[in-house]
Amino acid sequence: MKFIFFFLFCFVSIAQGENEKFALSKPWLRLLHYDVKGTDHESQVDGQNYFLNPNGKYDPIAEYNSTLQGVISTANEAEESNRVGCRFPARTYLLKQNHPELQEKLKNLQCPKFEKWFITLRGVGVSLVFSSYYLNNPSSAFGHTFMRINKAPTESGKRFELLDYGVNYAANMSPDENPIIYAYKGMFGLFPGTFGSMPYYYKVREYNNAESRDLWEYELNVTQEKVDLMIAHLWELGPTYFDYWYLTENCSYHMFTILEAVDPDLDLTSGLKKYIIPSDTVLHIYEVPNFVRRAVFRPSIRSELFHRTKLMSEDEIYFAIDIVHQKKIPESSDWVQLSDASKARSLDMAIDLVDYQFPKEVQIQDSPETKFKNSLLGRRSQIPVVSPQLVIVPEEKDQPHIAHGSRRMGMGFRAGVKSSYVLFQYKFALHDQLDPMGGYPDYSEIHFGDFQFTVDDQKRKFEFESFSLFEVVSHSPFTALTPDISWRVRIGMDRLRQESCYLCHAPLFMVGPSMTFLLPLDSPLSVNLGARLMTYTTPSAPGNKLFVALGPEARMRYKFNDKFISMIEYFSRQDFNRERDTRQTVEAKLSMQYSFDQSQGFRLTGIDRQFESFGGADWFWYY
Numbered sequence: 001m002k003f004i005f006f007f008l009f010c011f012v013s014i015a016q017g018e019n020e021k022f023a024l025s026k027p028w029l030r031l032l033h034y035d036v037k038g039t040d041h042e043s044q045v046d047g048q049n050y051f052l053n054p055n056g057k058y059d060p061i062a063e064y065n066s067t068l069q070g071v072i073s074t075a076n077e078a079e080e081s082n083r084v085g086c087r088f089p090a091r092t093y094l095l096k097q098n099h100p101e102l103q104e105k106l107k108n109l110q111c112p113k114f115e116k117w118f119i120t121l122r123g124v125g126v127s128l129v130f131s132s133y134y135l136n137n138p139s140s141a142f143g144h145t146f147m148r149i150n151k152a153p154t155e156s157g158k159r160f161e162l163l164d165y166g167v168n169y170a171a172n173m174s175p176d177e178n179p180i181i182y183a184y185k186g187m188f189g190l191f192p193g194t195f196g197s198m199p200y201y202y203k204v205r206e207y208n209n210a211e212s213r214d215l216w217e218y219e220l221n222v223t224q225e226k227v228d229l230m231i232a233h234l235w236e237l238g239p240t241y242f243d244y245w246y247l248t249e250n251c252s253y254h255m256f257t258i259l260e261a262v263d264p265d266l267d268l269t270s271g272l273k274k275y276i277i278p279s280d281t282v283l284h285i286y287e288v289p290n291f292v293r294r295a296v297f298r299p300s301i302r303s304e305l306f307h308r309t310k311l312m313s314e315d316e317i318y319f320a321i322d323i324v325h326q327k328k329i330p331e332s333s334d335w336v337q338l339s340d341a342s343k344a345r346s347l348d349m350a351i352d353l354v355d356y357q358f359p360k361e362v363q364i365q366d367s368p369e370t371k372f373k374n375s376l377l378g379r380r381s382q383i384p385v386v387s388p389q390l391v392i393v394p395e396e397k398d399q400p401h402i403a404h405g406s407r408r409m410g411m412g413f414r415a416g417v418k419s420s421y422v423l424f425q426y427k428f429a430l431h432d433q434l435d436p437m438g439g440y441p442d443y444s445e446i447h448f449g450d451f452q453f454t455v456d457d458q459k460r461k462f463e464f465e466s467f468s469l470f471e472v473v474s475h476s477p478f479t480a481l482t483p484d485i486s487w488r489v490r491i492g493m494d495r496l497r498q499e500s501c502y503l504c505h506a507p508l509f510m511v512g513p514s515m516t517f518l519l520p521l522d523s524p525l526s527v528n529l530g531a532r533l534m535t536y537t538t539p540s541a542p543g544n545k546l547f548v549a550l551g552p553e554a555r556m557r558y559k560f561n562d563k564f565i566s567m568i569e570y571f572s573r574q575d576f577n578r579e580r581d582t583r584q585t586v587e588a589k590l591s592m593q594y595s596f597d598q599s600q601g602f603r604l605t606g607i608d609r610q611f612e613s614f615g616g617a618d619w620f621w622y623y
Contacts, residue, residue, distance in 0.1 A: 403439025
C-alpha cells in the first residue's frame with residue numbers, strides 16, 4: 001500500500017512539474033503576453049476578465065492550472081460564454097498539445113459562436129499593412145500599422161483583397177477627442193487599447209479614400225496553423241484591453257506581440273527600440289530573414305488622381321477640373337468636339353476628384369455630392385469606351401521600408417562673431433526636408449522630441465539650446481487640381497538672441513499658414529510664402545513678459561537629387577506685448593545637406609540675424 005501511495009505521489013509530482021515547465025515556456029508566456037524580468041512575470045493585458053486566476057496577471061503557473069481545470073470542468077456548461085474552452089480557444093489549443101488526453105475529453109465541446117466568427121475571418125495568410133502619414137490627425141501623424149488576414153483565392157485563382165479582414169489595435173477614445181487631451185492620455189497610458197476586426201474594404205475606405213493615405217501591404221511568411229491560432233487568439237483578446245501607451249505599447253508594438261504569440265520562434269519585440277513608431281515597424285520586419293514574402297502598394301485616391309493627369313492632355317485635365325468646379329458637365333463646342341476617349345478620361349478624373357475633395361460627403365446617400373457623382377457615373381456609362389486599368393508602380397524611393405531610421409543624432413560646430421560653440425543634437429522622430437529622401441512625404445516635416453545642447457568656447461559649459469516637443473510642417477504644393485493650403489505648428493522652447501533678453505530661454509507656441517508653389521510644375525524648386533504667429537514668454541527677463549510676434553516668412557527649397565538638397569529661409573517679425581514693448585527680428589538662413597546614404601548626412605548652415613551671425617557644419621546619424 002505504501003508503494004502505491006508513493007507511486008501516485010511521484011506521478012502527481014511529475015505531472016505538476018510538467019505543467020509548471022510548460023506554464024513557464026515561451027508558447028504559454030507569449031500567448032498570455034507576459035513580460036519576464038528574472039523570476040517575475042507580469043502580463044501586459046490589463047483587463048481582469050482575461051484571467052481565470054485572481055493572481056493570473058502575475059503568475060503564469062496559477063493561470064495555467066486555472067485554465068486547465070476550467071477547460072475540463074466547464075466543457076458541458078449550458079451557456080457557451082461559460083465554457084472556458086470556448087472563451088479561450090487559443091489557450092485550449094496549447095493545452096491539448098501538452099495534454100493529449102484532452103482531445104478525448106473535449107471531443108464534444110461545442111462553440112458555435114466562436115466557430116462562426118472563426119470561419120468568417122479565416123484566411124490563408126497574413127499581411128502587415130502600413131498606412132502612410134496623415135498630418136491632419138495627431139494620432140496618425142507618424143503613420144499607422146495593422147494586420148490583414150488574407151482570404152484564399154477562388155477556384156479560378158482570383159483574389160478579392162477587399163473581402164479580407166483587417167485587424168486593428170488602437171486607443172479606445174471618442175472621435176472628437178481633443179488633440180491635447182489625446183496626447184496627454186496617450187503618453188501616460190490612460191486610454192484602453194483594444195483589438196478589433198472589420199472587413200478590409202472599411203480600412204481602404206477610411207485610409208485610401210477618406211484620408212488619402214497610401215497603403216503598403218507586406219505579406220508575411222506565416223503558416224496556415226499560425227494563421228488559425230492568430231484568429232483564435234484575437235477572439236480571446238476581443239473582450240479585454242491593454243493600457244495604450246503612445247510611444248511604447250501602441251499599434252506597432254502589439255502587431256508584433258500578436259505574431260510572437262502564435263509563433264514563439266519569432267523574435268520581433270526584443271530587438272525593437274524602447275520607443276517605437278509605425279515606421280520603425282516596417283523597417284524592422286525586413287531585418288528578419290525571409291519573413292517578408294512581398295510588398296504590395298495600394299494607392300490612395302490622391303495618388304490615383306495625380307497618376308491620371310500623367311495620362312491626359314492639358315485640355316482633358318482642364319475639363320475635369322471645370323466639371324467639378326461648376327458641378328455640371330459642360331455643353332460647349334470644345335467639349336462636344338472631344339473624342340469619346342478624351343471625354344471618358346475627363347469624366348474618370350472628375351469622378352476621382354469628387355471622391356478626393358468630398359470623401360465624407362460621398363458616403364452619405366442623399367448628399368448633393370453623392371447625387372452629383374452619380375450623375376457623372378451615369379454620363380460616363382453612356383460613353384462606349386472601356387477605361388484601361390489604372391496601374392501605378394511606385395518608385396523605389398517612395399517605399400517606406402527603405403526610409404532612414406526615425407531617430408537622429410548630430411554633432412556640429414558653430415563659428416560666429418561673438419562666440420563659437422559645439423552643438424549636440426538628438427531628435428526622437430522623424431524627418432525634415434533636408435534629411436535623406438525616400439520613404440517619407442517629400443514636402444512635409446515631423447519633429448518630435450528634438451533637443452539641442454551647446455558647449456561654447458568661453459564658458460566651457462554644457463547648456464541647453466532649444467527643444468521642440470512637437471512640430472509639424474505641411475507644405476503640399478498648391479495647384480489647380482489640389483489647391484492645398486500649407487501650414488505649420490510648433491510647441492517648444494528656444495534660447496533667444498535679442499537685445500533685451502540675450503541667451504535667455506523662452507517657451508513658445510508657433511503657428512503659420514502659407515502656400516507652396518512648384519516653379520515650374522513638377523520641378524525640383526519649391527517656394528513657400530506665408531506668415532508666422534508666435535507667442536512666447538521670457539521668464540528670466542524683468543517682468544516675465546508675454547510677447548506676441550507676427551510677420552512674413554519665406555522658404556525656397558531646391559532638390560538637386562535625392563541626396564543633395566538646399567534651402568533658403570527668411571523670417572521677419574514684429575514682437576509686442578501689452579506694455580507696448582516692441583522689437584523687430586529679421587533672420588535669414590541658408591542650409592544644404594548631402595546624404596551619403598540613409599544613415600549618414602553632412603549639413604552646412606549659415607544664419608544672419610540681429611546680434612549674431614554664424615556659420616556651421618553638422619554630421620548626422622540616422623538609426
